[in-house]
Amino acid sequence: EIQNGLHDELNFLPPNPHPTATRDHCQHHPEPRPEAAAAVASGSDRASRCYGASHHHSPTGKVPSRNQTRLANGQTEVHHRPKRGWIWNQFFVLEEHIGPDAQYVGKLHSNSDKGDGSVRYILSGEGAGTIFIIDEVTGDIKAAKSLDRERKSHYVLHAQALDRYTEEALEPKSEFIIKVQDINDNAPKFPEGPFAVSVPEMSEVGTSVIQITATDADDPTYGNSARIVYSILQGQPYFSVDPKTGDDGIIRTALTDMDREAREHYAVVIQAKDMAGQFPQKNYQLYVAESAQVGKPVGKIKANDEDLGANAEIKYTIINSEGANTFSISTDRETREGVISLKKPLNYERKKAYTLHIEGTNTHTDPRFTYLGSFKDSATLKITVGDVDEPPVFSMEYYIMDVYENAPAGTEVGVVTARDPDSRNSPVRYFMSNKEEEAAGEEGEEEAVGVRYFTIDGDSGVIRTTRPLDREAQPWHNITVMASEVDNPSLLSEVAVTAQVLDVNDNAPEVATDQEVIVCESSRPGQVIQTIAAVDKDDFANGQRFSFALPSQLPANPNFTLKDNEASIVARRRRFNQLTQELYRLAVVVWDGGEPTLSGTSTLTLRVCPCYGHGRARTCQGEAFLTSAGLSTGALVAILLCVVILL
Numbered sequence: 001e002i003q004n005g006l007h008d009e010l011n012f013l014p015p016n017p018h019p020t021a022t023r024d025h026c027q028h029h030p031e032p033r034p035e036a037a038a039a040v041a042s043g044s045d046r047a048s049r050c051y052g053a054s055h056h057h058s059p060t061g062k063v064p065s066r067n068q069t070r071l072a073n074g075q076t077e078v079h080h081r082p083k084r085g086w087i088w089n090q091f092f093v094l095e096e097h098i099g100p101d102a103q104y105v106g107k108l109h110s111n112s113d114k115g116d117g118s119v120r121y122i123l124s125g126e127g128a129g130t131i132f133i134i135d136e137v138t139g140d141i142k143a144a145k146s147l148d149r150e151r152k153s154h155y156v157l158h159a160q161a162l163d164r165y166t167e168e169a170l171e172p173k174s175e176f177i178i179k180v181q182d183i184n185d186n187a188p189k190f191p192e193g194p195f196a197v198s199v200p201e202m203s204e205v206g207t208s209v210i211q212i213t214a215t216d217a218d219d220p221t222y223g224n225s226a227r228i229v230y231s232i233l234q235g236q237p238y239f240s241v242d243p244k245t246g247d248d249g250i251i252r253t254a255l256t257d258m259d260r261e262a263r264e265h266y267a268v269v270i271q272a273k274d275m276a277g278q279f280p281q282k283n284y285q286l287y288v289a290e291s292a293q294v295g296k297p298v299g300k301i302k303a304n305d306e307d308l309g310a311n312a313e314i315k316y317t318i319i320n321s322e323g324a325n326t327f328s329i330s331t332d333r334e335t336r337e338g339v340i341s342l343k344k345p346l347n348y349e350r351k352k353a354y355t356l357h358i359e360g361t362n363t364h365t366d367p368r369f370t371y372l373g374s375f376k377d378s379a380t381l382k383i384t385v386g387d388v389d390e391p392p393v394f395s396m397e398y399y400i401m402d403v404y405e406n407a408p409a410g411t412e413v414g415v416v417t418a419r420d421p422d423s424r425n426s427p428v429r430y431f432m433s434n435k436e437e438e439a440a441g442e443e444g445e446e447e448a449v450g451v452r453y454f455t456i457d458g459d460s461g462v463i464r465t466t467r468p469l470d471r472e473a474q475p476w477h478n479i480t481v482m483a484s485e486v487d488n489p490s491l492l493s494e495v496a497v498t499a500q501v502l503d504v505n506d507n508a509p510e511v512a513t514d515q516e517v518i519v520c521e522s523s524r525p526g527q528v529i530q531t532i533a534a535v536d537k538d539d540f541a542n543g544q545r546f547s548f549a550l551p552s553q554l555p556a557n558p559n560f561t562l563k564d565n566e567a568s569i570v571a572r573r574r575r576f577n578q579l580t581q582e583l584y585r586l587a588v589v590v591w592d593g594g595e596p597t598l599s600g601t602s603t604l605t606l607r608v609c610p611c612y613g614h615g616r617a618r619t620c621q622g623e624a625f626l627t628s629a630g631l632s633t634g635a636l637v638a639i640l641l642c643v644v645i646l647l
Helices: 023-028 034-040 046-051 367-372 621-629 633-646
Strands: 009-011 068-070 076-078 086-089 092-094 103-110 119-125 132-134 140-143 154-163 174-181 208-211 228-234 239-241 250-253 269-274 283-289 297-302 314-318 327-331 337-342 353-362 376-386 398-404 412-415 428-432 454-456 462-465 476-485 492-502 517-520 528-531 547-549 560-562 568-571 583-591 599-609
Touching: 092 103, 103 119, 103 154, 119 132, 228 239, 283 297, 297 376, 314 327, 327 353, 337 353, 398 412, 412 492, 428 454, 454 476, 517 528, 560 583
Parallel strands: 092 174, 283 376, 398 492, 517 599
Antiparallel strands: 009 086, 068 076, 086 103, 103 140, 119 154, 132 140, 154 174, 208 250, 228 269, 239 250, 297 337, 314 353, 327 337, 353 376, 412 462, 428 476, 454 462, 476 492, 528 568, 547 583, 560 568, 583 599
């Protein structure tokens, strides 16, 4: 029973708990929409129109209240039944469906179904199991065959819900109707002819000659497929025909003073045309290869309009979501064709066909002719996607791999995978392109040309090293991997692979010796001479955290030391003299923070000179003078010796 009227979704609810409700209650409810009523009920009595699929009527005319049973003595017994109910959408199926898949009709659902798969849905009746199939778990109904509304306009079926484990009926068997929705697939037809009629000469204009009514097998209650307009193709200007739809088709005289003695016979040809018949045909087919480019036209369709100029302008629209999501249509202003273009890439392996419902509408309408109905028509276009042999497709757009430096040859770096996207799923072979970028190694530029650091297994796509790698020499390698089908090696695809060489702590740190260490003659004990720095070729994770010390195996240096194992050189005695000793050697050990810890020993040269100025920036006076004069220390000593000899 349907409560609260019929809506887009029909809810078959539990029986009315009010025992006074009777069939007379139908008089106080509005009639349901015709299409909704046709979808769920047959019959024309008031109970059917009010309560949908309820067809059990009392022969006495007085119907017991719901939830009651009439007893033999005339009394009624009230029953308290558990609340159950059918829930389903109204069911329509489009005729002449040409899609590759079964057409979705609707869904049965009982409110006893909790979604755990314990409910089993059964369909019986006209076409059940042959035309209409049902998913026993979900309740989805599909039409497996193309239907013809003119042969059969509706199907009466029965639904039942059972407990999957006990086979107990969860709902009583309920009747419903699947209505076949009309498309304009029938042209109007006249009765057998030709006809011979007569009209008195000198008849007034508009005198009725004959009425010939055409018929159309399409559904007169849906759209304009069966609404007919008449026009005269031959016989003007002597005769005319009323173009209005309906049962007119009346041929009338159009001229006065028609004289039999001047002309006795006229041949008149009348055309009957349904108002939806603007497309030359209702079903079209189009082949589009899956390699078609997005944004490019893939086909055309045209609706005919016998008007001229602006009155013949047509706007095309794809009215179903399946078509509109993947294709677009625009109007060619010159040819008035609908140009169909691709919005999204096609994939034959995922979807082999599309069905487009295309509507053509006049953009300019005259209000005087609105009584003729809507100036539009529709057609169905089936697009078949063509399979194209495509090259292999890699699983990723690019790959980033890593491998530790110094790893032995044959170490696995990573794997690439590609597959044949076509349905035949041809095997794929892998190889490396000559476009691989490789840096020169320690052997020199010429020797490194053509050296391959990596190789790939042709069957599995596993990439391995061919020699140990050195991160300090080249931290990144760019590889181009190619894939081809075994059955068609000419179909190639490529992918970029970047291999990062990971660092291991294989380089000992060193003290930077690019800056000279100056010791002023006036230095005092404990004074910081200079702060030194260390360098490490390894990555930051294996370096940059340094500690310093003097070699433990050497005697204590009486002149210099390091401050608290840091990088500061500190003087241990007072006053240095350049003439007594100009140069000192200081060995420094530096450790990195990598794993394992590595150390290096560097020897620094410290130069004594007289200083001037303040702070850390000190310049030897003599050096500054000699530099400005362009003389070195050796030259100065030679000059002094010459002076001594002369004296």
